[in-house]
Structures are given as C-alpha cells and as structure tokens.
Amino acid sequence: MTEKVICYEKTDSTNLRIRELAETGAEEGVIALAKEQSAGKGRRGRTWDSPKGDNLYMSILLRPHIDPSMASMLTLIMAYSVAVVLQKQFGTKTQIKWPNDLVLDDKKICGILTEMIMEENAIGHVIVGIGININRTQFADELLETATALHLGENISVNPESLAQNIRSEFWKHYTMFLEEENFAFLKEDYEALLVNKGRQVCVLDPAGSYEGKAIGVSDAGELLVEKADGQVEAVFAGEVSVRGIYGYV
Numbered sequence: 412m413t414e415k416v417i418c419y420e421k422t423d424s425t426n427l428r429i430r431e432l433a434e435t436g437a438e439e440g441v442i443a444l445a446k447e448q449s450a451g452k453g454r455r456g457r458t459w460d461s462p463k464g465d466n467l468y469m470s471i472l473l474r475p476h477i478d479p480s481m482a483s484m485l486t487l488i489m490a491y492s493v494a495v496v497l498q499k500q501f502g503t504k505t506q507i508k509w510p511n512d513l514v515l516d517d518k519k520i521c522g523i524l525t526e527m528i529m530e531e532n533a534i535g536h537v538i539v540g541i542g543i544n545i546n547r548t549q550f551a552d553e554l555l556e557t558a559t560a561l562h563l564g565e566n567i568s569v570n571p572e573s574l575a576q577n578i579r580s581e582f583w584k585h586y587t588m589f590l591e592e593e594n595f596a597f598l599k600e601d602y603e604a605l606l607v608n609k610g611r612q613v614c615v616l617d618p619a620g621s622y623e624g625k626a627i628g629v630s631d632a633g634e635l636l637v638e639k640a641d642g643q644v645e646a647v648f649a650g651e652v653s654v655r656g657i658y659g660y661v
C-alpha cells in the first residue's frame with residue numbers, strides 16, 4: 412500500500428480533512444494524523460473530545476471496490492487491528508465492543524468512525540477514523556463513567572506516529588485479505604476471541620423495537636449474532652448495542 416501521511420498540529424477533524432482530499436481525487440492510502448482536534452466527530456452525531464496530549468487521532472482514505480453493504484466490516488477490521496497492535500506493542504489486552512469501540516476494564520479507550528460516501532450506486536470512498544486515549548488523565552464529567560485511557564505510566568512515552576504506523580501495517584494486512592475474500596470469515600474466529608459482547612447479555616436498540624438477548628458471536632458478514640430468550644438468533648447489521656455491565660447497562 413502506498414501511503415501519504417499528512418500531519419496536523421491541530422485541525423477540526425481528521426475525517427473532514429480526508430473527506431476534502433477525497434473530493435479532490437486523492438487516492439487510497441492518504442492518512443491524516445492530528446495532535447489535536449477542535450471538532451472531533453463521534454458516531455451518531457456525537458463529538459469526540461480531542462485534546463492535545465498523548466492521544467491518537469487518525470483517519471485513512473479507502474477506495475474499496477466492494478458492495479456498499481460490506482463497508483461496515485471495515486470498522487471491525489480496524490478495531491481488530493488496533494487491539495492486536497496494543498497487545499503487541501504494550502502488552503495491553505483490550506477487548507472489542509462490537510462494532511466500533513475498544514474497551515479496557517469495561518471502559519472505552521478507542522472509538523472508530525467509518526464514513527462511506529457513495530457516488531451514484533457505488534462506493535466513492537470510505538473514511539476510517541480512529542481515536543485512542545493513550546495517557547490521557549482528564550475527562551469531561553459526562554465521560555468519567557464510560558471512558559478511560561491506556562495509562563501506560565509516566566515512564567512510558569508513546570510516539571503516536573509510530574503507533575499509528577503499526578496500526579496501519581496491521582490494518583493493511585487484513586484489508587488486503589478482506590478484499591480478496593469479500594467477507595469476514597477469515598478473521599471471525601480471532602475477532603470473536605476479543606469480542607467483549609460474546610456470551611454476555613446485550614440490549615439491541617433497533618428502530619423497530621429494542622430487545623435483549625445473549626451475544627453469541629459474529630456472522631461471516633460481520634453482523635453481531637444475538638440469541639433471544641425464545642432461541643431465535645437475530646443478525647444485527649448496524650446500530651447501537653449495549654452490553655450488560657459496560658457503560659452503565661444494568
């Protein structure tokens with residue numbers, strides 16, 4: 412993969428920077444890295460608090476030739492790649508909260524925002540944005556219960572650029588396989604080993620009506636499989652899924 416990395420001291424949102432570049436024809440592999448974001452974007456219109464410090468804010472431009480229905484798997488592949496690198500580089504065992512969070516001790520340390528932009532009926536481009544709290548100690552009141560950081564200790568200095576580079580190397584490896592296989596089966600087993608949802612009670616906030624069940628794994632398409640009390644298994648493609656015991660779901 413040919414990469415072009417653009418570093419910002421401060422920007423509004425690395426996802427927005429990549430979107431602008433994509434719209435002027437930038438190729439797959441362009442990366443935006445920032446030390447600080449003034450308007451970090453989270454999922455579902457939320458913000459991603461992005462102070463300056465030992466945190467990572469990165470977005471990657473992809474132009475995959477895949478069916479748009481498969482794009483959500485890119486979030487899963489990135490979540491897996493980040494978890495692998497955190498384990499390899501720091502020995503930190505994070506877990507994946509499907510589809511886009513990494514958790515440590517049941518609190519969020521990383522969020523992923525994947526945005527797909529269509530051109531006619533095909534994918535024009537996809538932006539995968541990653542935010543990781545590394546040594547961050549200050550959180551806004553509303554985040555205290557749900558967010559944490561890797562807390563590697565004062566003596567361990569993390570170079571966000573080299574962490575970002577390692578994450579990308581891991582990601583490109585799985586991304587290439589994904590493009591060849593065109594499904595998630597190749598990573599399913601390894602992914603499930605890190606899946607915090609697995610075997611736990613979850614609540615699916617479906618627009619057609621919320622329901623509870625036990626998460627039993629993911630499908631070959633990367634959907635979360637939820638077994639309801641009556642034994643019926645639902646495949647959740649997208650949406651908000653709370654896991655009992657994490658982020659206040661009791």
Ligand code: BTN
Nearest residue numbers: 424426451452453454522540542
């Ligand atoms: C979430 O969990 O809601 C997703 C958060 C994604 C945050 C990252 S930080 C880098 C990139 N730029 C943004 O504006 N958002 C993503």
